[in-house]
C-alpha cells in the first residue's frame with residue numbers, strides 16, 4: 001500500500017506542467033494520473049478519458065449538482081475543470097499515488113484537503129515573456145487565448161508561497177532532474 005499519497009502539480013498554463021508530469025508518469029509506474037473532467041472542447045490529439053473526460057457545460061453542471069466533484073473551478077470564463085471523486089477512488093483502488101495537473105487555486109484547495117498526504121509543487125516559468133513564447137510556440141492557442149492565459153498567470157504567480165515546493169522551469173533537463181528528486185523523496 002502507498003498510504004494514499006497524492007502529488008499536486010500546479011502552474012500557470014504554459015509553464016510546463018504537462019511536459020513534467022508526462023515525464024514523471026513514464027518514469028514511475030506507481031504514479032497514476034488523475035484525469036480531470038472539463039467542459040472545454042478537446043484540442044489537438046486529446047482523447048476522451050486520457051487527457052480529460054470531456055463533458056458539455058450542462059453535463060458538467062449536473063455533476064456539480066450531484067456533488068460528484070472533490071473540487072472544481074471555472075478556470076477560464078465558460079470553461080469548467082474538476083476532479084471527480086470517482087477518479088480518486090479508481091486510482092487509489094489500483095494502489096497508485098495520484099498525480100494531479102490542476103490550476104493554482106485547485107492545487108491549494110487539494111493541499112488543504114489532503115494535508116501531509118500531499119506534496120504540492122508549483123511550477124514557475126522564468127518570466128511572463130517566456131511564458132507567452134511557450135504558449136505561442138505550443139501552437140494550441142489563438143492570440144486571444146494566449147493573452148488570457150498570460151494575464152491570469154500574473155495573478156497565479158502570487159500563490160507560489162502556498163505550495164510545498166517551487167520548481168523553476170527554465171532549463172528543462174535541470175527541472176526534470178529536480179522533479180525526479182522531489183518525487184522520489186516523497187514516494188520513498
Ligand code: ADP
Nearest residue numbers: 013014015016017018019134138169170171172
Ligand atoms: P502546461 O502543461 O503547463 O500548460 P506545457 O507542458 O504544455 O505547459 O508546456 C508549454 C510549451 O512549452 C510546450 O510546447 C513545451 O514543449 C514547452 N516547454 C516546456 N518546458 C520548457 C522549457 N524548459 N524550455 C522550453 N520550452 C519548454
Ligand code: 5GP
Nearest residue numbers: 013036072073075081082083101102103106
Ligand atoms: P488546459 O485547458 O490547458 O488543459 O488547462 C487549463 C488549466 O486547467 C490548467 O491550469 C490545468 O492544470 C487546469 N485543470 C485541469 N484539470 C483541472 C481540475 O480538475 N481542476 C482544476 N481546478 N483545474 C484543472
